[in-house]
Amino acid sequence: MTFPGTLDDRDTQRAVRLAGAEAVPLWHRDKDLKQVDAVVLPGGFSYGDYLRAGAISRFSPVMETVIEQARAGMPVLGICNGFQVLTETHLLPGAMLRNNHLHFICRDQKLRVENANTSWTAEYEAGQEISIPLKNIDGRYVADERTLDMLEAEGRVAFRYLDTNPNGSLRDIAGITNEAGNVVGLMPHPEHAVEPLIGSGRTDGLGFFTSILKKLVNA
Numbered sequence: 312m313t314f315p316g317t318l319d320d321r322d323t324q325r326a327v328r329l330a331g332a333e334a335v336p337l338w339h340r341d342k343d344l345k346q347v348d349a350v351v352l353p354g355g356f357s358y359g360d361y362l363r364a365g366a367i368s369r370f371s372p373v374m375e376t377v378i379e380q381a382r383a384g385m386p387v388l389g390i391c392n393g394f395q396v397l398t399e400t401h402l403l404p405g406a407m408l409r410n411n412h413l414h415f416i417c418r419d420q421k422l423r424v425e426n427a428n429t430s431w432t433a434e435y436e437a438g439q440e441i442s443i444p445l446k447n448i449d450g451r452y453v454a455d456e457r458t459l460d461m462l463e464a465e466g467r468v469a470f471r472y473l474d475t476n477p478n479g480s481l482r483d484i485a486g487i488t489n490e491a492g493n494v495v496g497l498m499p500h501p502e503h504a505v506e507p508l509i510g511s512g513r514t515d516g517l518g519f520f521t522s523i524l525k526k527l528v529n530a
């Protein structure tokens with residue numbers, strides 16, 4: 312999906328192709344999802360992060376269809392700004408606040424995969440440690456205590472930050488899933504860690520895209 316100000320749509324398309332799937336570019340003004348089997352909301356600064364990151368994109372015409380389809384079970388992955396859009400739509404609970412140190416942060420980040428039963432994480436093992444890039448300023452996940460307890464109890468904390476918490480995220484949460492496991496959002500960027508030749512030289516992020524492809528092919 313591309314919104315005005317999206318940055319990582321091309322890298323996401325590339326990751327989808329590297330996993331062996333077809334990448335279909337979608338545009339925020341078109342309500343039609345072109346019969347795709349899954350949607351990725353990529354990172355960036357959609358609508359310049361005005362008002363709040365993700366707050367305007369959430370009202371893009373396409374989101375009406377995405378919300379409806381996601382509720383009907385279509386797999387949706389929100390990466391960074393995409394995760395912010397997913398919390399704004401309330402497809403995922405909680406909200407993202409400015410990092411506690413008030414700086415934009417850009418570095419490789421170690422994570423633990425806590426839930427390997429979602430549509431996007433089945434190729435990982437629960438407890439597996441991965442390292443993928445993190446780059447944002449509004450990355451501090453917050454929710455009320457009741458919501459946090461519910462997420463923990465239902466195994467819906469999908470990823471947790473390891474080593475140092477980079478932004479003050481509550482309970483070290485890096486990513487969460489909805490109840491059905493088809494909608495997943497996380498702040499770090501799996502699409503930037505899919506080729507051994509670039510960046511950290513790691514391919515720890517490729518599993519997101521192979522997970523969903525395998526699931527759809529076997530469905």
Ligand SMILES: NC(=O)CC[C@H](N)C(=O)O
Nearest residue numbers: 354355391392447448449
């Ligand atoms: N990499 C991104 O998607 C950045 C997200 C958002 N604009 C932020 O700074 O928090």
